[in-house]
Amino acid sequence: MTGTERFERGWEKLMEVDGEGGKRVVDSLQAVAPDLARYVIEFAFGDIYSREGLTLQQRQLVTLAALTAQGGCEPQLQVHVNAALNVGLTPREIVEAVMHCTPYSGFPRVLNAMFVVKRVFEERQLIEEV
Amino acid sequence: MTGTERFERGWEKLMEVDGEGGKRVVDSLQAVAPDLARYVIEFAFGDIYSREGLTLQQRQLVTLAALTAQGGCEPQLQVHVNAALNVGLTPREIVEAVMHCTPYSGFPRVLNAMFVVKRVFEERQLIEEV
Amino acid sequence: MTGTERFERGWEKLMEVDGEGGKRVVDSLQAVAPDLARYVIEFAFGDIYSREGLTLQQRQLVTLAALTAQGGCEPQLQVHVNAALNVGLTPREIVEAVMHCTPYSGFPRVLNAMFVVKRVFEERQLIEEV
Amino acid sequence: MTGTERFERGWEKLMEVDGEGGKRVVDSLQAVAPDLARYVIEFAFGDIYSREGLTLQQRQLVTLAALTAQGGCEPQLQVHVNAALNVGLTPREIVEAVMHCTPYSGFPRVLNAMFVVKRVFEERQLIEEV
Amino acid sequence: MTGTERFERGWEKLMEVDGEGGKRVVDSLQAVAPDLARYVIEFAFGDIYSREGLTLQQRQLVTLAALTAQGGCEPQLQVHVNAALNVGLTPREIVEAVMHCTPYSGFPRVLNAMFVVKRVFEERQLIEEV
């Protein structure tokens, strides 16, 4: 991968936000589509996440909602529930953000997302803090 | 419509958040499915929007993202871009929230949503403030 | 178009279920993709709608729900709300079927569908019967 | 959870329709988002399922179609194929309802749903009755 | 299953394109919905895949994109990545086709699809050829 300024900025942001979960996605793409990993770093994190105008906590609220509403994004939700905690959203805020999607996306999408939230909270021993 | 406490709480919240746009949706349902309007008021606003744990500004970020990501929700986005302004999100924050969905939902969903944002900003003469 | 038995059976079923609305879709495809119209007739109506095991009223409940839940199918819903009336579902049953999708698909999908229902009922002067 | 009339009505309906499958979903939410379980009971079952205007069999046809068409709802389909049997739909009607979605939603959504149907029928030893 | 000409043509095409993966899907439907398998053969392969106007390689590019963009079609993607190789698309072309969906469908849909590509390439020991 090339060491451009955009890539460096994206890599730092990816580490700050997604941490180990992000690194695992990048690593798992190396054998099949390393450029796709590079675009995640350069575009999603170097361009979009590095913008001003919203805090990282606000960006993670948006991310959680987009992934919940879209459906079929459980692996990405797993990374981004962790990311939401990493940037300082509380367990309660994460649960509320997912639950807030119910009137817009219906119970099935929200239940699928909430069970991912539950699994991450169990892994990080946060389940009592909700 | 019955005047239960839940309904009253939901109606006040609907007026605070969606204002005229919300009232128009409720009115337009009276001839065909008044109970659907009642559920919007009681469940979406009386239950969900009235919860603690997130500010109304945070809830509108989540709403904008869910509607953008889901696609085909342009009429609801029109109401909720107005709602986002009503609860105090800045034009810049609204644009950023929609743009933040790009890596998750792709350009078409985001373009469709952004053109709704543009139309609402033009109506409210906010287009220079972005 | 060829006059196979499957085509004939499909055409009769299309006329019985969708009537003029179905014929308009078929006609509008002749200049660009007549075979697509043929597949609608042969497969959707000659194969699927002609099966035993569900009544036409049950099939229209399923169709209304699938189109509501999927989103972005307002033109097809317009045809199939008419079809639902054609096969004997009451206005009340149609409204209830669409409203029943709310917990599964959320309010935006259901609102979009309900406004199609409203328009068809107005065209057929059924709006007081709901 | 509060013992309101709406909650009681919803709980009875949930038990009648979903039975054990519904109870398991409610239980699994207690540690992370008990209010989400309460809304399933109060809104989905206490409000929507308790309405008149459609039989429970008609409601389950609508539910099966919405979940099939929407995609990514296999866990909810598992509960609601059981529910469809619980309220008296025959195995044949369930298979037909899912198959009827093919022209509207395409083969992948229908295949994913049909394999859930198959698994439930095997568990309930109904596979020969189709 | 009946031995009509359309069925025969579809079966041959299914064997040519999907091979063993297609046969497994057909077999797994026999106990629950054999007619659904027949429609896959007759309509998807006997009608659509047997048309002129596009090569089988072009058709598989279209199939990969539709399944990637739609989401929740991982089992079908597994069959059709194999099919893409069977009709002569190179591993590189398959990776590029899936990656090309990123601006349209976003990273989560593309990542989910790419991990299916990776698994198929590993099974067929093609991972170094990308």
Add this chain to the structure above:
Amino acid sequence: MTGTERFERGWEKLMEVDGEGGKRVVDSLQAVAPDLARYVIEFAFGDIYSREGLTLQQRQLVTLAALTAQGGCEPQLQVHVNAALNVGLTPREIVEAVMHCTPYSGFPRVLNAMFVVKRVFEERQLIEEV
């Protein structure tokens, strides 16, 4: 907008592929979200469309399928049916590509897309060439 190499490469590719339709989208974003236009140019066209490994004709087949399958992307389809013609796909190939999505995405998605194809062909007086 900055005149980086990536931007220049993307702009040339956008002009080659989308032409006037692409320029209109870029222009219409200037007042509300100019950076979103820049990302379309830099990422979608400067990065993805400029890759080797697929011809522009293959890339447009993939694009048509992704937009058709996803639903709610009619404005983008309008641009990309024109783009498909611009890079040398024949009217017949475009119709076949959209029709090929039927077994995967169902008739409603394909009908919505085909009516966009029809409108573009009429505008470019290609309707007899299908």
